[in-house]
Every structure is written in structure tokens, then in C-alpha cells.
């Protein structure tokens with residue numbers, strides 16, 4: 335079996351290349367870990383807001399919100415100065431009754447959003463308070479009104495008795511004795527309780543958790559693509575490919591030999607990346623871990639075939655690196671990190687020729703919605719199709735170096 | 739008369755617009771060492787790649803072991819040594835030999851003995867278990883030759899095997915080629931070292947995409963009325 339002999343040789347070479355091994359196994363873990371740090375840091379953003387002429391009730395309300403600090407400024411120019419000095423992130427100024435002007439530094443979209451929400455929240459909270467006191471006052475008025483009505487009824491009774499209409503007045507008195515209007519008990523619950531239930535994850539689920547299945551796939555794809563491409567490239571530039579092709583080996587045996595050894599490596603890498611993502615990063619998987627592995631491994635093998643194919647178009651390692659912006663980076667944009675629906679129609683079309691899209695879809699379905707592999711036969715089928723076509727092209731492509 | 743191991747008739751090879759080989763006629767008989775000489779860029783490697791079926795001729799015919807090339811199966815009966823030392827340098831010498839032995843289809847049972855034999859021929863027995871990255875240039879050339887010799891091929895095709903090696907090793911390689919010849923096997927060897935051409939049975943002069951002369955060294959020298967192949971070469975180039 336020449337395929338096995340080639341696979342064995344490639345594996346031996348790989349195992350002796352410690353740098354490459356480190357790149358394949360340690361680098362993705364390191365990057366995932368760094369990303370986790372960066373994205374989870376986002377959730378503790380805090381903002382400083384300068385206020386001008388803001389009613390103290392609103393200001394107190396605003397200050398009470400977590401991660402929001404309020405400083406009252408005596409006028410607009412003082413506030414502007416603070417904004418310019420980056421002491422505050424926004425200025426809220428009351429211009430007239432129910433008119434507010436908010437000026438954002440807007441250097442950080444997260445902070446801008448936070449200020450917007452905080453202010454809205456503070457205003458409505460304040461509104462509720464005002465309403466409550468209005469209702470209380472109204473309640474007071476009702477009590478007074480009731481008293482007035484009672485007085486009036488009493489006066490009426492006296493008048494009726496005086497007029498000597500005892501029979502008819504009796505009936506009236508019966509119903510008028512206890513007034514029909516009862517004073518409503520005004521009680522606005524001070525804290526509205528909202529109970530949150532999460533279908534996926536918990537209250538700490540953030541942007542990172544959403545993109546992590548896709549990132550995981552991306553790293554698998556990226557590293558396998560690069561390293562397998564480099565390997566065949568080296569075989570070609572060093573002349574060993576020519577020498578290999580000067581033996582009766584089949585072109586398919588070379589391709590399968592490479593797929594076998596790098597496939598083994600990709601399998602180990604996939605397991606490491608998936609386990610890191612799930613346990614170290616604490617990503618919750620609704621579906622089965624095995625399904626995640628299968629999809630990632632499938633993606634890795636596609637990347638492998640893709641890397642081998644692309645390496646035939648590169649004349650040096652540097653040219654191989656040039657494929658990164660052209661082939662690798664676009665995959666990230668179309669893999670579902672950015673919702674595809676928001677893109678123009680023709681741009682969406684591009685996504686359908688990129689393997690990472692299908693893997694990203696499948697992974698999101700498994701991780702977030704708990705789908706099983708059987709429900710993902712479309713994505714899996716497409717990935718397999720990629721694999722078959724790319725492998726065929728690779729075997730064909732070796733014809734450039736030997737005509738039989 | 740025995741059948742030729744290599745028989746090329748009116749071979750034409752083009753790369754795009756560039757016609758590298760115009761009309762190449764060449765034959766290698768069993769028990770013969772044929773030297774293909776020509777300046778660098780003349781197309782010597784192209785002749786060899788066409789012989790091996792890595793390139794397809796654009797005209798004429800190339801028969802190897804009575805079979806029209808390209809033909810994959812036939813490659814198991816040819817020993818090829820490329821111009822550059824194409825070796826896996828993270829592997830040891832033995833691992834390289836084992837790998838290429840497997841590729842050539844040498845029987846598993848014979849492989850160990852055959853590796854020991856070719857290693858002895860090129861004097862590498864003591865260094866077989868060292869990694870190739872630790873080899874000197876000369877050792878790499880010898881390992882390269884050992885790989886070509888593996889499996890007792892009927893035909894040896896060597897592309898500039900003696901470039902950049904010391905005289906002692908060069909002599910050793912030629913001694914081994916003489917052994918191959920004595921076995922009744924054939925050798926096609928390219929070189930641009932003219933005094934090596936003196937050691938061959940026949941010399942083919944490749945110039946301008948054509949074989950300008952193809953004969954025994956002595957006959958060529960006589961024909962051109964000079965004392966060395968080098969002078970034959972210079973004269974032929976002047977005539978062109």
C-alpha cells in the first residue's frame with residue numbers, strides 16, 4: 335500500500351517538525367483564550383455622564399444604574415470641557431420642559447448605546463414615580479369628592495325629610511346610606527420584577543458566545559489549510575515531488591497519503607480546539623459534543639484538500655501566505671459572524687461557495703439549538719461535496735507534474 | 739541485435755512559444771552508458787523528463803523499454819536521480835531509502851537486503867541512521883544515487899549526478915556505473931563536465947534543440963579532428 339507508506343512518511347516528517355506541531359496545537363488555544371479575555375471584558379464597560387440642568391430626581395435615578403456615574407455641571411461649557419478632556423462619555427442637558435439634548439463622545443459604540451439605554455431607563459423610572467404621586471394625589475381628590483358627595487346626600491336627605499316624601503325617600507336612603515364609590519387603594523409596586531429565562535446560555539452570554547462556534551471552525555480551517563498547503567509546497571520546491579512521481583506511484587495515492595496523515599493531525603487538532611472551547615472557555619453546547627467534533631473534523635478535511643489545491647498555485651511559502659487575505663479572511667465575514675440577511679443579495683451569493691459558511695451554520699445549529707447530525711444533512715452533504723470535488727481536483731492537478 | 743532501452747525519434751518539445759527540443763534522436767542500448775552533453779539550458783533535463791513521462795512530447799516518439807511514454811507502470815523499472823538532491827531531510831538515510839523502495843514497489847522481504855546493498859555501493863552504511871539534514875553535500879548525492887540504484891532498475895537515468903562533488907566521489911560513481919553496464923543494464927547520464935563525457939560509450943551533443951552529433955567519443959574526436967570532447971563541443975557550437 336503506497337498510500338500508507340506516504341502517510342507514514344508524511345506523519346514522521348510532521349512529528350519531527352516541532353514548530354509546526356506547536357503552531358497547530360498551541361496557537362489556536364492561545365488565540366481562543368485571548369479572544370475570550372477580550373470579549374468578556376466588554377460586559378463591564380462603565381460610562382461617565384455629565385448633566386446640565388437635569389432634574390435631581392432624574393439624576394439620582396441615572397446615578398443608581400450600574401456602571402453609570404453622573405456628575406452635575408453648572409453649565410453647558412463646563413460639561414463640554416469635561417467631554418473634550420475625556421472625563422465624561424456624554425452630556426445630558428435639559429433644554430426646556432420634556433426636552434433633552436444628549437451629546438455623545440461616540441468614540442465607543444458600546445458606551446453610546448449604554449448611555450442611551452441608561453437615560454431612557456432613568457427617564458421612564460422617573461416618569462413612573464411622578465405618575466405614582468399623581469395617582470396618590472388623585473386618590474386624595476377622590477376621597478375628598480366622596481366626602482363632598484356624602485355631604486350632599488346628607489343634605490339631600492334632610493331636604494327630602496323636610497319635604498315629607500318619606501315613602502319614596504326611604505328607598506333612596508337605603509342605597510345612599512353607604513356610598514357606592516369605594517376609594518381605590520393606590521399601591522404601585524416600587525420594583526417591577528422581571529424574571530429572565532434564557533433558551534441558550536445564561537445572563538452572561540455575550541458576543542463571544544455567539545461567534546465562538548464559528549471561530550472554532552475558523553481556526554480549524556485556517557491552521558489546517560496553511561500547514562497542509564505548506565507541506566505539499568515543500569515537497570514540490572525541494573524536488574522530492576518530481577522524484578516521487580518518477581516512481582510508479584499513482585497520483586491519487588499521493589493525494590490520499592497526504593489526506594490520511596494530515597487528516598490524523600487534523601483530527602487531533604479538532605479534538606483539542608473543541609475541548610478547549612467547550613471546557614476552558616465554558617461554552618455551553620445544547621447538542622452533542624460528538625456532533626460538534628464531526629462537523630469540525632469534516633471542515634478540517636475540506637481545509638486540507640483546499641490547502642493542497644491552493645499550494646499548486648503558489649511558487650513559494652510567501653505566495654502561500656498571500657492566499658490568506660484572498661481566501662481565508664473572506665470566509666470569516668461570510669461564516670455567520672455578521673448576519674447574512676443584512677447583506678446585499680449578490681454578496682450573500684458569495685457565502686454559498688465558502689465551506690466555512692456551511693460548517694458555521696451546522697455548528698451554530700448544534701451548539702445553540704441542539705440539533706443533531708441527522709438534521710444537518712444538507713450542510714454535511716455540501717461539505718462532503720466540497721471534499722470530493724477538491725480531492726478530485728488535487729489528483730487532476732498533479733498532472734501538471736507528471737502526465738500519467 | 740538487442741532492443742534499445744530508450745528510443746527517441748524526432749522528439750519535439752515546446753514550452754509555450756519556446757521550442758526547447760526541435761528534433762532529438764537518441765538511443766540507449768543495454769550495456770551502454772550514453773552521455774548527453776550540452777550547455778546549461780540546452781534542454782538536457784527536458785529530454786529526461788520526457789523520457790520519464792513527466793512531460794509529454796509535442797512531436798515525435800519516445801519509447802522506453804519498448805513502451806510508448808508516458809507510462810506509469812514502467813517507472814518501476816527505471817532508476818532516476820534528479821538534478822537537485824531531492825531528499826526528505828528530516829528523515830534518516832534509511833527512512834528515505836525505505837520510502838522510495840516502497841514507492842518503487844520493491845518487495846518488503848527484499849527491501850532490507852537491497853538497502854544494505856545500495857548503501858554499501860555508495861559507502862553510506864555507517865551513516866544510514868543519521869538524519870539527512872546532518873549530511874554533507876557529497877553524502878546527499880550518494881544517498882540520491884543509492885535511491886536511484888534501489889530495485890536493480892534496467893535503466894538508470896541520471897541528471898547531472900556529479901555536480902559539486904569531489905573527485906574521489908565522482909570516481910566512485912563512475913565505477914558503479916561501470917558495474918551497471920557490466921550487468922547489461924543501460925545508463926543515460928547528462929553532464930556539462932566535458933571530461934566526464936570521455937568515460938561514456940556514446941556521447942550525444944545537444945545544441946539548439948537538436949542532437950548535433952551522436953557517436954563514440956573516439957569517433958567524434960576523429961570526426962572533428964580534435965583531441966578532446968570539449969573541443970568537439972566548441973567546434974560544434976561554432977558550426978551551429
Ligand SMILES: Nc1ncnc2c1ncn2[C@@H]1O[C@H](COP(=O)(O)OP(=O)(O)O)[C@@H](O)[C@H]1O
Pocket residue numbers: 753758776777778779780781782783784785
Ligand atoms: N516546465 C517548464 N516550463 C517552461 N519552460 C521550461 C520548463 N522546463 C524547462 N524549461 C525551459 O527549457 C529550457 C531547457 O531547460 P532544461 O531542460 O532544464 O535545460 P538543461 O537541463 O539542459 O540545463 C530552458 O530554457 C528552460 O527555461
Ligand SMILES: [Mg+2]
Pocket residue numbers: 782783784821897
Ligand atoms: Mg538540467
